[in-house]
Amino acid sequence: MGRYLLRRLAFLLVSLALASVVLFVLLRLLPGDPANALTSVGASPEQIAAARHAIGSDRPLPEQFTHWLGQLATGDLGTSFVSSLPVGPEVAARLNVTVPLTLAAFVLAVVIAVPVGFVAARRRHTWYGALLSGISQLGMAVPVFWLGMILIAVFALGAGWLPSGGFPQDGWAAPADAVRSLVLPVLTIALVMSASLIRYVRSAALEVLDSDFLRTARALGASFPAAMWRHGLRNASVPVISVLGIELASTLLGAVVVESVYALPGLGSLLATGIAQHDYPVVQGVLFVSTLAVLLIGFVADLAQRIVDPRLRARLSGGAR
Amino acid sequence: MRLPKNARYAVAASASLAVALTACSGSGSGGAATGTWDKDATVNIGSLYEPQNLDNTAGGGQGVTEALNGNVYEGLFRLTDDGKVENLLAKDYKASADGLTYTFTLRDGVTFHSGKDVTSADVKYSLEKVLADDSQSARKSNLQVVKSIATPDAHTVEVTLSKKSISFVYNLSYVWIINSRAKNLKTQEDGTGPYTLGKWTRGSALSLDRYPGYWGDAAANKKVVFHYFKDATALNNSLLTNAVDVVTSEQSPDALDQFTSNANYKVSDGDSTTKLLLAFNDKAKPFTDVRVRRAVSAAIDDKKLLASVWGGYGKLIGSMVPPTDPWYEDLTEVNAYDVTAAKKLLAEAGYAKGFSFTLDTPNYDPHPTAATFIKAQLAKVGITVRINTITPDEWYTKVYKNHDFTATLQEHVNDRDLVWYGNPDFYWGYDDKQVTRWVEQAEEASTTAEQTALLKKVNRKTAEDAASDWLYLYPQIVVAGTKLSGYPVNGLNSQFFAYDIKKKG
Structure with missing residues (x-):
């Protein structure tokens, strides 16, 4: 059971990592530019560029991604582009x-x-x-x-x-x-x-x-x-x-x-x-938290199944090897 | 123009305007003020427009105007619910003979909610905040005429303009006077109004508390809570169960029967400035030809469209000018519904067999309904409409910025926005040198009579040219319980002053 738990946890972490890459990239493939929502109608290209710079969306994707991961590691989900409020407390x-x-x-x-x-x-x-x-x-x-x-x-x-x-x-x-x-x-x-x-x-x-x-x-x-x-x-x-x-x-x-x-x-x-609103930090925050929740629910459901069904334990937890 | 809830880009209606508007709306404040009322009441307001943040120079949207304008923040002037401009934080002002220098004297004894006195430095700061590079204020372009701001003493502000601007004082009613030392205005406030910000729970509600140190008359209620809804039915249900006392702007006409037929509610049909436009790209074929534009305008039965969208509410308009603008004239007879005339015009323009075009249609109500209706109407004169449904974001990029369209539908919310026809670079591409000249002259006019006369000419000319097809004027419907009185009914520029609202105990 211990080994199974470890393996299952590793699977959870890998899934979470993959999911975070996918959601980060997919979000940025969506049409539309968050800077549009942050500038007034008729904004000059310079103003739009300034808005992009302010929210960091002008930086290369890998850099944005590592920045986000770095924040996540400290438990910070970032700050909303639109409301300027931190996403964590909001979520x-x-x-x-x-x-x-x-x-x-x-x-x-x-x-x-x-x-x-x-x-x-x-x-x-x-x-x-x-x-x-x-x-x-x-x-x-x-x-x-x-x-x-x-x-x-x-x-x-x-x-x-x-x-x-x-x-x-x-x-x-x-x-x-x-x-x-x-x-x-x-x-x-x-x-x-x-x-x-x-x-x-x-x-x-x-x-x-x-x-x-x-x-x-x-x-x-x-x-x-x-x-x-x-x-x-x-x-x-x-x-x-x-x-x-x-x-x-x-x-x-x-x-x-x-x-x-x-x-x-x-x-x-x-x-x-x-x-x-193309508010990436908010969308990322919500999706990350819900992905985590979904994976945890799957994890608990798997465990529960193993507890009620000894056959699953026998097959997977070492006896067969 | 109006884009849906969370993605609205309010377009500055450059208001060429009168200092004090004479045009007065019919109804004034809603509700009958009879009997005794509770001075410490909590007024619950239901709205579909939650602010995106609390700063009106940082894209707070129409929701922030609704909740905070006049309630938490005040300008040097106030635009009242019946369209008049009156002194607010300005006690008095003087314009120089050449119309280029305005001297404002500030009211004494006004403090910010944080306790600091309001000084000329704060006024300068506030005006500069609207004009700043990163400002998203809807009035930024109108206030570009400001050349310099001087503060000779703590109670005097002197503004020099680069050219005459008859609407300068009117435009100042949109500039909130903010404490120059205030921080984090997207989430906090430091204004001078009769309420302070209580608590903003995003996605749900925003409360205001009566400010005991207010310089003017204290608010007629102790607390105001704006409750935000995404769904019009949920909003109406809250009104029916008394969870809210008033709805700021009813957007679902089907639901109105349940209130009109109920003695516990009052439905106010106020004056709106929101127009639904079929905007042609006047620089794209075949709409470069005025006959084609007139033909399309004449081929669409606006009356039937209005009835199908709003039932008995709303009005027909024949131009960009709503009845509340001083230069209004009833032009509904110009290019009125007439299928025979439409066919004749098309034949003259060389399109006897019709043509086809793509109509870029925003994906939220009422645009899809209107598009389908227009498609059916134009089919009768041989014109084929391809409906291309787009998101607000696409509309903004494709239509508004890149002018990459043939025709589109859009709602324009502001008052006095006729003047956009004087700008040949605006998205619809209407380019008439004479109109552009008239609009410029109107803004630099010395008297409102002169301004009004010039804009009336613009009005008639653009209507005759069918610069766009103005389908109808929206209704502005406020529904409230009969316990309530003193609420605004016209929702001018999305304001909703709460301080006069009285609630019976």
Whole structure:
């Protein structure tokens, strides 16, 4: 396990390094010049050149890249071209919205999807089993912004129980308001996410239900719930965990639509603004942090799979060599 | 012109202008001030225009004008919501007989929020900041006439111009007086206005707090919070749930019904200066031919276009001049919608069978809608339109800087921007020596009557030449809860003065 961990960590670092090169270069291949956004209309070529010099975009790419890496090494994500504010605290402030939003939605989605998925699999021949998988099928087709608008119409505009959008300016210093403002967004993401998770849980559970090991466990006298708990859940969770990892990672930035519908100052909206303004430091900062998060999530998902599935440990952690 | 939210390059409308505009807008401030109101209220304002930074000489965008102009920062003069220029930090001023020297006397007892007295040195510094090489101020080009600035004493500023400029005082209403020792103005402030900057949470909100040491009348509310939205529906929802009290500029006409039909809201249809243009490249064939330009203008039913985009709101215009500019004349009858006339003009110009051209179309509303409409209309007279959708950045480089286009769509937001037709190097390439001369003479005019008369000639001439096709004038719609009164409704130059807003308890 130790060796595996080391190898997996090395892989993570190499991926991060490659990703940072790719995102740095791709960003600069985009059409448009950040200096345009920084000079007034009708600026002379000299003024534009001066603006390029001020933000360092006139220097050779490798030099810009090493400069950025040097900053990163000291934990500095640079300074926004447009607002002149440091990017690090800005990203951190957005994470204060996006991380609770994503995690809460994720947990809620799992809490909904696992039991529903199992029931849909176990009772697939009954009317309600079919209904559950029908609903999840339908749920996958629902666009997230549409669901958001419906929830706003019902719970904010209609009942007036919750705010229709926004996040308190004081952030988590106003905990009750912060929580209230995240309820509908969390629900929106969780419902859409759980729809697709139910499908995965259901098919993983189906495989387990038809498996020889479950039949053997039952034959050895285990009750269905006990056999399911001891063998079924574990086996079913292996494919589900990898899907969970992907879902969680994509929600991190994919929450941008929900952030827009609910006017939340999250990471996705910072990225969208940064791209529109050619604000390279902001875009790089957001993408770097989210790449890191995605890689970490993948890392944790891999580890979790190895913990629940001894076969993976046996195959990879030295026994075979 | 207006580019979308985060990439707007405000084009300086060179304002040739009157010192005190007589043109007054219909409605004045919104809301009826009745009953008692809460002097310590917090007013929540919803807006689509978040500042990019807090410095109006460093590309802060229209959002920074909306939030800070008049509220946190003040100029020597103020452009009121009904278009008048009045003294603000200037107590008084004198122009020399030749119109080249202006002497300003500063108001006594004004301090910056940091506590320092406002002196002539600060005024000089502030004006120089606008004129500096790295300045992105929208008024920079208009203020190039400033030759030198002297400060004979702490309360007197003397500005010498290189030539007469009747709009000089008007242009000064855009120059914020800033503490010459202030630092980091992109993220902090040191102004003289009735509010200090509370907190700016990027991507979300910006708050202002009433400044107890303000030299003038204290603000009618204690705190103002601008809440920023990217999505017009989310903004409207906030108004419906009372999370915001007022929306500075409504951009989604479909949503207005829910407010007009609700007694708890008041919809104000103010005077806008934003025009939607089909701008021809007057130096590119076939638009070099005035008959072709007139034909295209006559072939498009502007009324129908306006109705499809804005429902019952907005106005038709026949030229670049909105009704609030002093030199306005109703020219909607010039090159009015007339398909037969359009066909005849095309035949005369040798295009009886029509022609085709590429329309560079910015990728945000309402341009794509307008482009599709224009394509359908022009097809009826045999003209084929190829719609080329471009980003604001591409528009800026391709159209505005390189003049590499045949025709384009663009919104122009400023008042008094007719004078751009006097500049043959401007992106649309309209080049008429007489017009250029009139515009110059108007700026150097001694009286506003003289200036107005000259610009009226420019107005008529450019309209007759169909220098561009002016499709319509946008509405300026402010929606507010009925608890609120005293808010500005005309949004002139994107200002939104908050200090008179009263909120019932």
